[in-house]
Amino acid sequence: MSEVKIEKLCKSYGPVEVLKDIDLTVEDGSFVVLVGPSGCGKSTLLRSIAGLEPVNSGNMTIGGKQVNDLPPAQREIAMVFQSYALYPHMDVYNNMAFGLKFAKTPKAEIDARVNEAARILQLEPLLKRRPRELSGGQRQRVAIGRAIVRKPQVFLFDEPLSNLDAALRINTRVEIAKLHKMLKATIMYVTHDQVEAMTLADKIVVMNNGRVEQAGRPLELYYKPNNLFVAGFIGSPAMNFLPAQVKKGGTLALSDGQELKATLPSSCKTGDSVTLGFRPEHMTLGGTGNFALTGTVDIIERLGESGFAHVRLPSGQTIIAEVRGDPRTSSGQSAKLTFNAENLHIFNAEGRRLG
Amino acid sequence: MRKPASAIAVHGILILYTALALFPIILVIMNSFKARKAIFGAPLALPTPSTFSLIGYDKVFGDSSIVSYYLNSITATGGTIFFTLLFGAMAAWALTEYKFRWNTLLTLFLAVGIMVPIRLGSVAIIQLIVELNLINTLTALILVYTAQNLPLSIFILSEFIAQIPKDLREAGRCDGLSEYSIFFYIVLPLIRPAMATVAVFTMIPVWNDLWFPLLLAPTGGKQTITLGIQQFLGQYITDWNAVLSALSTAIIPVLILYVVFSRQLIRGLTSGAVK
Numbered sequence: 001m002s003e004v005k006i007e008k009l010c011k012s013y014g015p016v017e018v019l020k021d022i023d024l025t026v027e028d029g030s031f032v033v034l035v036g037p038s039g040c041g042k043s044t045l046l047r048s049i050a051g052l053e054p055v056n057s058g059n060m061t062i063g064g065k066q067v068n069d070l071p072p073a074q075r076e077i078a079m080v081f082q083s084y085a086l087y088p089h090m091d092v093y094n095n096m097a098f099g100l101k102f103a104k105t106p107k108a109e110i111d112a113r114v115n116e117a118a119r120i121l122q123l124e125p126l127l128k129r130r131p132r133e134l135s136g137g138q139r140q141r142v143a144i145g146r147a148i149v150r151k152p153q154v155f156l157f158d159e160p161l162s163n164l165d166a167a168l169r170i171n172t173r174v175e176i177a178k179l180h181k182m183l184k185a186t187i188m189y190v191t192h193d194q195v196e197a198m199t200l201a202d203k204i205v206v207m208n209n210g211r212v213e214q215a216g217r218p219l220e221l222y223y224k225p226n227n228l229f230v231a232g233f234i235g236s237p238a239m240n241f242l243p244a245q246v247k248k249g250g251t252l253a254l255s256d257g258q259e260l261k262a263t264l265p266s267s268c269k270t271g272d273s274v275t276l277g278f279r280p281e282h283m284t285l286g287g288t289g290n291f292a293l294t295g296t297v298d299i300i301e302r303l304g305e306s307g308f309a310h311v312r313l314p315s316g317q318t319i320i321a322e323v324r325g326d327p328r329t330s331s332g333q334s335a336k337l338t339f340n341a342e343n344l345h346i347f348n349a350e351g352r353r354l355g
Numbered sequence: 356m357r358k359p360a361s362a363i364a365v366h367g368i369l370i371l372y373t374a375l376a377l378f379p380i381i382l383v384i385m386n387s388f389k390a391r392k393a394i395f396g397a398p399l400a401l402p403t404p405s406t407f408s409l410i411g412y413d414k415v416f417g418d419s420s421i422v423s424y425y426l427n428s429i430t431a432t433g434g435t436i437f438f439t440l441l442f443g444a445m446a447a448w449a450l451t452e453y454k455f456r457w458n459t460l461l462t463l464f465l466a467v468g469i470m471v472p473i474r475l476g477s478v479a480i481i482q483l484i485v486e487l488n489l490i491n492t493l494t495a496l497i498l499v500y501t502a503q504n505l506p507l508s509i510f511i512l513s514e515f516i517a518q519i520p521k522d523l524r525e526a527g528r529c530d531g532l533s534e535y536s537i538f539f540y541i542v543l544p545l546i547r548p549a550m551a552t553v554a555v556f557t558m559i560p561v562w563n564d565l566w567f568p569l570l571l572a573p574t575g576g577k578q579t580i581t582l583g584i585q586q587f588l589g590q591y592i593t594d595w596n597a598v599l600s601a602l603s604t605a606i607i608p609v610l611i612l613y614v615v616f617s618r619q620l621i622r623g624l625t626s627g628a629v630k
Binding site: 050051052071072073074077078079081082083084085086087088089098099102103146150 | 530
C-alpha cells in the first residue's frame with residue numbers, strides 16, 4: 001500500500017502563508033495531478049511531500065508511515081524535476097545507479113534494475129552517454145529512469161514536460177500514461193497545463209492561493225465545478241461568466257435586460273445576485289437551444305475543424321462560443337448564440353456552485 | 356572575418372609581449388648552462404661547446420640540502436593548495452547553500468580578508484607561531500599561506516557554487532546522499548574549473564614567496580627553494596652558476612603543476628554545461 005495522506009498541512013514563508021490547511025488523500029496506485037496558476041502552492045506542496053521544504057504544521061503519511069520529520073531519502077519517494085537535474089558529470093547508467101550505490105544496493109541488483117529501467121524507457125543504447133549528449137526528450141526519460149530504479153512508493157513529478165517542445169510533450173504525456181498503467185505506481189504530478197491534467201489524471205486537485213479549491217475526477221471537475229475558480233480554470237477556452245439577478249417566477253435577468261428562463265436550484269431566492277457560467281463548446285451559433293443570447297461578432301478565430309467566435313453582448317461583455325466547421329458569419333455581423341439549460345452553471349455571490 | 360592587416364598587428368603585439376615576458380626566463384636558463392666567465396663575458400650569447408658547462412647543476416644537486424629545499428617548497432605549496440581548496444570549497448558551499456544566523460556577516464568578514472594584506476600582521480603571526488612552537492616548520496608556512504589564500508578562494512568558489520542549479524542538490528538529497536556526499540560527489544566535480552583557477556592563483560605566489568619562509572622557517576633545514584638559493588648570493592661573491600641553475604630547476608615543478616591544473620581548466624570549460 002502506498003497511499004499518501006495529507007492532513008491540515010500548513011506552511012508559511014515568514015508572514016506569507018503558501019499552504020493553508022491542505023487535506024488530501026492520494027489512493028494507492030492512482031495518478032493525482034495538482035493544477036493551479038503560478039504561485040498557487042502546487043509545487044510547494046509537492047516539495048513538502050518530498051521533504052525538500054519544511055512544513056509548519058500538519059501531518060503527512062506515505063504508505064501508512066508518518067514522514068513529517070524524515071529526510072527525503074527515507075520517505076521512499078522519487079522526484080522528477082522540471083530541469084531533469086541529471087548529474088552532468090556522470091553517464092546515463094551512473095545517473096540512474098547513483099542513488100542505489102549510496103543505499104548500498106548489491107552491484108548485481110543495481111545492474112538489473114538499471115537495465116530494466118533502460119529497457120522500459122528505451123535508453124539501452126544511451127547508457128554510456130553523458131547528459132549533455134542527449135536531447136531534451138532523452139534527458140527526460142533518464143530522469144524518469146532515475147526515479148523508477150529506486151522503486152519508490154510514490155513518484156513525484158514537478159512539471160516534467162514544461163521544457164519539451166509541443167510535439168514531444170504530447171508523446172511524453174502518452175509515455176507517462178502508459179508507464180503509470182504498467183508500473184501501477186502512485187503518482188503525484190504538478191502541472192499548469194490542463195490538457196496534461198485532464199488526460200493523465202485519475203484525480204485532479206485544483207489549487208489556488210495555497211488552498212485546495214476542488215479535488216475530483218477530471219470530468220467531475222469539468223461538469224460540476226464547485227466554484228467560480230475551478231469553473232474558470234478547467235476548460236479551454238475558459239468558461240463564460242455573466243452576472244445575473246434572480247427575478248420573480250424563476251427567471252434570470254442579465255445586466256442588459258435579457259431574461260432567461262431556467263429551472264433554478266431551490267437555494268436560489270428572488271433578488272439574489274448570481275453568476276451564470278456556460279462553456280464555449282456548449283454554445284452553438286444560430287442553432288436551437290433553451291437559451292439564446294444575441295450580440296455582435298468581434299472576431300472569429302478559425303482553427304480548421306472548429307473555431308472560436310468572440311461575441312460582444314449589448315452590455316459590453318464578450319463571450320466566446322465554439323463554432324463547428326467554417327461558419328459564414330464574419331466580424332461585425334450580429335449573431336445569435338444558443339445553449340441548453342443542462343449546460344448552465346449557476347454560482348452564488350460568494351462564487352459557490354448552486355444546485 | 357578579420358582583415359589580415361589587423362590580424363598581423365594583433366599577432367605582432369602579442370608576439371612582442373611574449374618575447375618580452377619570456378626574455379628573462381630564457382636568459383636565466385641559457386646562462387645556467389654556461390661557465391662563469393662566459394656568463395659575464397657575453398651574457399646574451401647562447402652556450403657554445405667552448406662555453407658550455409654544467410658546473411652550476413653539479414653544485415646544486417651535489418648539495419643535498421638544495422634537494423630538500425625543493426621538497427620543502429613542493430610540500431608547502433602542495434599542502435597550501437590542498438587545504439585552500441578543501442576548506443575554501445567547504446566554506447563556500449556552507450555560505451551559499453545554508454541559511455543561518457550570521458551568514459551575511461561571516462561572508463563580509465571573509466571578504467575583508469581579501470582586502471587586508473596578510474603581511475601587515477607579520478609580527479603577530481611570528482608571535483603566534485612561536486607560541487605554538489611551530490617556528491622552523493613547514494606546518495607554520497602551510498597554515499599561514501592557507502589563511503592568506505582562503506578569503507579569495509571562498510569568494511571565487513561561492514560564485515561558482517551558486518551557479519549549480521538547486522535541483523541538482525535536491526536530486527542528490529532525494530537519492531539519499533548525505534550533505535557531505537552531495538558536497539564531494541556533486542558539488543566538487545562541478546566546480547573543478549573554478550578549483551583549477553584557484554589552485555593556479557594560490558600556487559604561484561606561494562611558490563615564489565620569500566617573506567614568510569624568511570620569517571617563519573629561516574633555518575633548521577626547512578627553508579624553501581627561494582630562500583635556499585640565497586645561500587649562493589654572498590655579500591662579496593655570488594655563485595652565479597649555482598643561482599641560475601637553481602632558478603632554472605625551480606621553474607620545473609611549478610610548470611608541471613600549472614600544466615596539470617590548466618588542463619582541468621580547459622576540460623572544465625568545455626564540459627561545464629549543466630543543462
